[in-house]
Amino acid sequence: MQDFFSPRGIAVVGASRDPARIGHHILKNLKAAGYAGPIYPVNPSGEEILGLPSYPRLADVPGPAELVVLALRTDALDAFLADLEARQAARGDVRALVATGAGYAEIGTEEGRRRQERLTSACRRLGVRILGPNCIGVADTRTGVDTTFLSVPHLRPGAVSLVSQSGGMVAWLYGLWAGEPSSPGLARMVNVGNAADVSLAEAVRFLGADPDTRALGVYVEGTTRARDLLDAIAGAARDKPVVVLKGGLTEAGGAAAASHTGNLAGTGPLWEGTLRQAGALVARSPEEFTAFLTAAERLWPAVGAPGAGTTSRGDADSPGSAEPLRVAILTNAGGAGVLASDALWGESGGAAVPAHLDPATLEAVSAVLPPFAAVGRPDGYVDATAGASPAHIARAAARLAADPGVDLVFLIVLSTPYIPADVLAREVDAALTEAEAMPGTRSGLAPVATVLPAGPLQAAGREGFARAGRIALPSLHSGARAVLALARYRMWRAARGWQRPWREAAAVAAGNGAPPGRLLGEREAARLLAEWGVPFPPARFASTPAEAVAAAGDVGYPVVLKVASPDIAHKTDVGGVRLGVSGPAEVAAAWEEIMAAVSRRRPEARIDGMVVQRQEPPGVELLVGGLRDPSFGPVVTAGLGGIFAEVYRDVAWRLAPVTEADALEMLRELRGYPLLTGARGRPAVDLGAAARVIAAVSRAVARVPGLREVDVNPVLLYPDRAVAVDALVRLDG
Amino acid sequence: MQDFFSPRGIAVVGASRDPARIGHHILKNLKAAGYAGPIYPVNPSGEEILGLPSYPRLADVPGPAELVVLALRTDALDAFLADLEARQAARGDVRALVATGAGYAEIGTEEGRRRQERLTSACRRLGVRILGPNCIGVADTRTGVDTTFLSVPHLRPGAVSLVSQSGGMVAWLYGLWAGEPSSPGLARMVNVGNAADVSLAEAVRFLGADPDTRALGVYVEGTTRARDLLDAIAGAARDKPVVVLKGGLTEAGGAAAASHTGNLAGTGPLWEGTLRQAGALVARSPEEFTAFLTAAERLWPAVGAPGAGTTSRGDADSPGSAEPLRVAILTNAGGAGVLASDALWGESGGAAVPAHLDPATLEAVSAVLPPFAAVGRPDGYVDATAGASPAHIARAAARLAADPGVDLVFLIVLSTPYIPADVLAREVDAALTEAEAMPGTRSGLAPVATVLPAGPLQAAGREGFARAGRIALPSLHSGARAVLALARYRMWRAARGWQRPWREAAAVAAGNGAPPGRLLGEREAARLLAEWGVPFPPARFASTPAEAVAAAGDVGYPVVLKVASPDIAHKTDVGGVRLGVSGPAEVAAAWEEIMAAVSRRRPEARIDGMVVQRQEPPGVELLVGGLRDPSFGPVVTAGLGGIFAEVYRDVAWRLAPVTEADALEMLRELRGYPLLTGARGRPAVDLGAAARVIAAVSRAVARVPGLREVDVNPVLLYPDRAVAVDALVRLDG
Known part of the structure; x- marks a missing residue:
């Protein structure tokens, strides 16, 4: 990316004498910003523009043109690409392109997408990196490179760099900062726009490693590669404060938040939890973003x-x-x-x-x-x-x-x-x-x-x-x-x-259009999770009442009987569960009752038998879940069970896998945390055991191939242990 | 209060040629603000000050001096009061005094309190209203009266008036507003300081009725008469938006939040609930306060x-x-x-x-x-x-x-x-x-x-x-x-x-130093609350096991037995309660068990007998409480019971009494409100019945003489009714 900030020579294609054209303002701004290298206006007229000789085509530019700013309307794109090809064939010196202007993938039409694809494939072939399209480009207060049409010369040079998905937000921030003595000082700015080539994450990594940048500000709205962005943020935060402003935190739903566990969240809480995990300083408004950056520049x-x-x-x-x-x-x-x-x-x-x-x-x-x-x-x-x-x-x-x-x-x-x-x-x-x-x-x-x-x-x-x-x-x-x-x-x-245990995880995820997947039976789900360290109560499978009585004797009374059937996901709804069964005669009676209830309500279901599980005493209920999100990859969530999660939205999210220390941090983040530490005179629960369950689920979510969703609910917490009493696992179809 | 804003003649006592003295800046500001009447500097030197002839004593001032600004150090107070007395004896024209300067009750010493008392008693005797002491006074952009040493001339005249407890906050707001085109326009400003005479509430009422004021901003930190202030705010809000900035919302505890119910709150939630009840627009920072006032001035x-x-x-x-x-x-x-x-x-x-x-x-x-x-x-x-x-x-x-x-x-x-x-x-x-x-x-x-x-x-x-x-x-x-x-x-x-049903309540309240009061027995507490409309399950008192069996037959099985003793407040703690007693034999057995448990743990307690109450089925638990606060008067609170109130602080507060409509609004304000309307597939509860309990408790708190605290916890809510199953009432000692 260095070519965007310190090119030898800049060509402005679409530079214009007409102040109503954006190409006019870009050239004017670039001149005012103090760039020391040669600036070449490119315009079919070939006239002098703002005191600089201009050239009809990029190929005509006499000196080096390592950075090209494209300020043409989209209908001139193909002519420009031909010109760029000619330039590369003749000189081969163009290394970076700032593609301003709208009309690409962001307009949501097939035409826009095809146009963007023509641009990116041509540039890839010609060895040219692209910023944008649909962006305002870059600014560098040290080298004087400035491809925007904004008022960068009015900003105080300093040690804060900006990475923004939106050009409008950069403009808004300049509107806040320009002329204000208490605003942050600017080192470098990158606006990635549609990010057809240079991504938010790449820009964050570049400026994270930039020695002139003491604090980094990032504005993000959405990305199909959230995990990569979070990785870049955490990497940068190892060295300097990274302040993030996230647009669209309240946007309801989205493909990311799937089925049961997903309903608790929407993407907002997912962003909040993972940004915190990545060490970002999360601001809630442009004013806070500004204050956080000023403080980060001066106080850190x-x-x-x-x-x-x-x-x-x-x-x-x-x-x-x-x-x-x-x-x-x-x-x-x-x-x-x-x-x-x-x-x-x-x-x-x-x-x-x-x-x-x-x-x-x-x-x-x-x-x-x-x-x-x-x-x-x-x-x-x-x-x-x-x-x-x-x-x-x-x-x-x-x-x-x-x-x-x-x-x-x-x-x-x-x-x-x-x-x-x-x-x-x-x-x-x-x-x-x-x-x-x-x-x-x-x-x-x-x-x-x-x-x-x-x-x-x-x-x-x-x-x-x-x-x-x-x-x-x-x-x-x-x-x-x-x-x-x-x-x-x-x-x-x-x-x-910054150590990021979650980097280990293969960030493979099913796309939005994937089939609904396959639900594991309870026994298989528990077996799978137990392998990763999730503790379950002793349980046996029984295919006859006599086996069930023997199984109950093995696991110890009281027990729970649950019907085992590949066709029944919600056992309680069909009368397929009996709690607190306390002796051999009751086991046999419960068997008959369950069989009768299930065959009445689901006569077509295949019944394998019953699971006989030891009944656990009441405890504090935790829910632990995880899913593989197309953008975030494997993520893990934890919250107090039942009402607390659903009504109070009191859950914490992280990228998976997490360490036990991370898991403890998730528990501390819950508003209901005092319930775990002995509020209302209850005994405090075993927080370490709870954290181990969260970490175990996170490892399973991150490492089991094809695992799509896990929901362990509830995990019962006691003063000396934690145990999962129900689990749901969904694999890719 | 009109005399503060449109006096005929203003005397500045302590006016000075020395720019290091506050009296210099007050005079300078007053001249610049464009006041059309006569201005009289008063200074022992008798020299001309800022082009105006000055007078050695107030009594010497030749023209009308309806408003006097006192800008002397506190050691000159007594001499000034003598001068004021002479003036009133001779001319009797002083009607209002702005007492600037620190050193009064706010410094927390006996000397400061005595000084303030001398000032107020003298002025009361002489028919002079006081603003302050420890204040910066008033400003009026229409009449040009300005007793501050701030930059009022730089503020845009407009339709917003300010009432502030703190002079520093007025100065801070001027610092935000002066020279900024988007700031609110100022009509009038009053800073009450120590409020020895003119209170926040009086100032709010005056400006609430001021036809030149289209929106009112109020900064408050604390007051011993919160209820009066809230009444004034609600009255003003009938006619215009009232924006409130409350300092010290997080201040823990305070005398207002007493014993059990109080522990859920602190004064912050009490302020938040009652300000909302009074129709205030509550801002969280000076910037929000400013934006709210700008919007109120222009959009309402x-x-x-x-x-x-x-x-x-x-x-x-x-x-x-x-x-x-x-x-x-x-x-x-x-x-x-x-x-x-x-x-x-x-x-x-x-x-x-x-x-x-x-x-x-x-x-x-x-x-x-x-x-x-x-x-x-x-x-x-x-x-x-x-x-x-x-x-x-x-x-x-x-x-x-x-x-x-x-x-x-x-x-x-x-x-x-x-x-x-x-x-x-x-x-x-x-x-x-x-x-x-x-x-x-x-x-x-x-x-x-x-x-x-x-x-x-x-x-x-x-x-x-x-x-x-x-x-x-x-x-x-x-x-x-x-x-x-x-x-x-x-x-x-x-x-x-603005209809304020809570105005009916006599705002009598025990002071901070009051004795702990007297706890009513359960039967008396229930009887008292039932008179006000709180429904309880059928219950009978029994003094023998045989009476208890008969009582159980009357109220219907299952029943609860609770020990009745004037010496036992927390019955459960001493084994004094048996739930789910389901037949005559069990009643007799429960009686014996309770007696044995209680006599073992509290051998000295006098036992009157037992209360036999019908056992209610499980329902959604609401807590409803109330207390008489020294500053807020009677207040009522409601929240979801148990954990929700204690850990999530999910309770709403109002001045009592409230109407059923107000009570419904309190329920809607709870974050856990969805639990009442059928979240998680539960049936919705009878919201009207819940609201009637809250309104009934609020009436009792407001109207029972000597009632200090009520705690009805839990009230069980069902789809078709609500019933209170336990109640605590404390009366003044």
Whole structure:
């Protein structure tokens, strides 16, 4: 992909003098972006365009044209491909093509698909990589390559790169960022559009390895290769924060979520669970995405380790930390501080806690603030009050940042006519710089994340903080959530989430049009899952009542009798199950009752006999399932059984296989987790045993060839063990 | 309160030439805000300040001084009060005082409390109303009164008024709004600070009745009189949207949430439920608060009724609508449109749905858009694509707004170098104005809410929309949530939520320091609640085994036996309960067993006998509770029993008493509501019967003198009835 970002020579095919044509704006933008190599407009007229000599055909371009930007209408595609072929035959120097414009596969017609196929097959043959079609291409603030018609020159160059499926979302983000001092700085941008050649995953891998990219932002709507994208994200997240904005999370259903287990989810929860697994920082809106990237660019790796600070405490290989981030809040605007406490401490989900301030810190902070300031009330919280001057605030921030019990200072400031925003920024920067330089500050200061209101009149303050290399966020809520996202990323690193046990799985999956598959009988299903480590109660097959009595004696009373028939999937519905059978006479009676009920309701069904299983006592019910999704490959889900999964949608999803540690994380993610740890005075269940069942099911889903769907429901959890009492397995037809 | 907003003459006591003093900035701001009456600086020096002659004492001021702004340090308070007394003795013209500055009750010391008491008692005696102390006062963009030291002159005058407990939050909001074209326009602002005299509720009532205020924003952190505030909000919401931002929603515990039922809640859920009951639009961040107010100012009452439009369809007395808002989305930025669909349709909680577009609309919209536009895919959604010109977008918006099946058009636009934002604004405004004027458009157009990105470079577009009187919102997510908030307000109006049955309740409540109270015995508790309409199973009291057998015959087998003792609160814990007793012999046996168990575990307890209650079959378990809170007064709660309430916190709160309709709304609010309507193939329960129990408990909580806490848990719900099987009632000691 390097050819897209640092080509020797760029040709713009369809460049135009007419400002109503996109080819005009692309050329204009490219010139303004400062690309140092030669730029060749290509236009049949051959006239000069925007001061550059133009050429009638690509083949006529005199110098190198490693990157070609195609800005023609689709009806000119075939002529262009002929021109490209001529160029390659003559010079062979074209290596990359940005195919802008709509009218390809995205319009959903056969004509569009055929057009895209002509483009891709020609380029494959000619050795040219394609970005798009239906994309705005790339931008690189270092090399000045910019194939868009947007306002890249107005963006601040920096260390954040973007990968977007949608060109419109890139434009929207530029609309948010351009001219705003607190926005992230841009390194590189790639818009893959229809992704006929370069995929989202390839772009993520490329920028994940890019040394100029310190944080990566990804906008995704949908892909037929979700697993590959998640693999790329997890790989990139090993080295840097990857922020993801997912469009279409609420889209109901879809082919991915099949039959029973699938109904619990839709694709949204599947994306949420697997993005979390891949270490992504998942934002919910363009504003959050922006704040997360600003924070990632400026605060990582400073917040990467416990007590990590800006100067010497953190480094790029930060190991992360399993501990919550200890945050101190300092404000000169009371109400805003209260709201930040809600967002950072009250809704952190365990990712952040109030920093416990050292008595020496409390004393030092009180000493530098006005008399009515509230210091350490509550712990970790300092309200400097509206009477505090910029110098007061700056000194207090520096004292808090020097407390070894503080991982991050969240500084909420507001300028007023007598607290000028730019002075505030200068004073805070000066105080922190001075404190950092102090010989006693051996382990460095905690980073300071500053929030100022978003309004234009506060822009001078945001500008001042940004210019000083200090982070300035324009929204309390997004800023707080950005800090929490980094705190969770820190935890993911501590758990070494990038190790990806799920990479082992062959990502083979049946397509959408596949036949319905074949349901295994209960005995076969249990046998298959038991081989992978799922524990079932003792059970025997019996083909006569006498065998059933003997079997019951073997497994131990009480027992359950279940009819065994290749024709009956839902045994309970036809009276095919008897629970709590407690002696030999009852076994014989239950046999007769089941036979009578089944032959009445399903007279045509072939009956092999009965399964006699030991009856387990009541326990906490877990459901564990898995399926092979065409886009995600093998996935595993776990949730509290019955109502909790169905009504409260309280299930967690992961790519399979997972380790036991991953499985424990899935259980902790459930809102109903307290039910497993002893809520309402119940005994806590054996979490390790539960996790082992999840991991075992995930291995089966990932490794059994042709396995399409597994549903183990319920798994009964006890204080000392877990046991699966029913299972359904579906194989490819 | 009118005296604060249109006084004849304002004196600023503590006005100063020194820009480091707050009195300097208040005077400067007041002059700049354009107040037309006389302004009198008061300063011991008697020098001219900012071009105005100043006076050594308030008593020396020659003209009317109906409003006094106190900008002195607290050590000068007593001298000021003497001066005020002299003024009133001589002229008696001071009617209102804005008391700025800290050092009063908010610092939590006895000295601060005494200082505040001296201020309030003096003013009460002298007939002067106080705002504050510890506040920044008032602003009025019509009269030019402005007692703050903030940048009010930079705010756009408009129809939104603010009531804030915190001055810092007002400053924060000004920081967001000043200079931003899409921000709400300000009518009036009141900051109550410590609220020693003028309360939040009084300010809300005053501005609720203010004809210049079309929408009201309220920031609240906490109050000892929550019920009064909620009453004021509901009263104001009868006439106009009231947007509330609540700080400290996550604050754990507090005196409000008492003992058992309280533990489920904390004050956050109590606030959330009661604010919803009062018709407030509850925002979660300053950015949402801003977007909600902008939307309320511009879109209400246009979206107030089904098919309501900007010109003739809505009016100020809009009745609201019980139907979801039918929203069409039009975008020229694909990704942003997808995210808006998530936010508006996928996460609407039933408040909004995609508009079903008329075939004629689809045809007309397709005709005015470029060839590759996606029109009505999915229903209600139009992606005009990046190739659409301002004229294309404008015409499509007008066609959508004219569809009678559309209640609101959500227009998401993005300017690029060839779609200039200001041109876009002009074109959209022109197309809508033209369509509104068309004779065929009898019922008016649906309102169009436009979203543009927040960045400075898109400000020209936001400015253009705002200038044309068209709403422009700067955030997709906040904008979408603002529309949903108005849709819910529309539903609240349809339910006539302002009728406030809970006003009947005497808001008497025990204070925090009250004694623990007295627990009623089960029979008394059931008798009390039954009088208010809570149904219990048939039950008899028995003092001997023979009486118990007779009682069981009366109520019908199976029965439950429960020990009756004034000394035993938790009967089950001491073996005092036997379930499922199915015949006379079993009754006698159960009696012996209970007596033995209880006398073994609680030998000292006095035993009156047993309650013999008919055993009810298993049903869906509801919990219904209530308490009398010192700040909220009588409140009622309902939730699914057991785990659902405790682990999932799935309970709803309201001020008591509630109507059955309110109670049904509480049930619908539960995430577990599908369990009541037949999820998992269960029969649906009798919702009316459940609602009647909630309403009955709420009446008891509101009207029984000295009733402190009720916990009816569980109420068993069946398809045809509801019955309470256990109840706890606590009265004031």
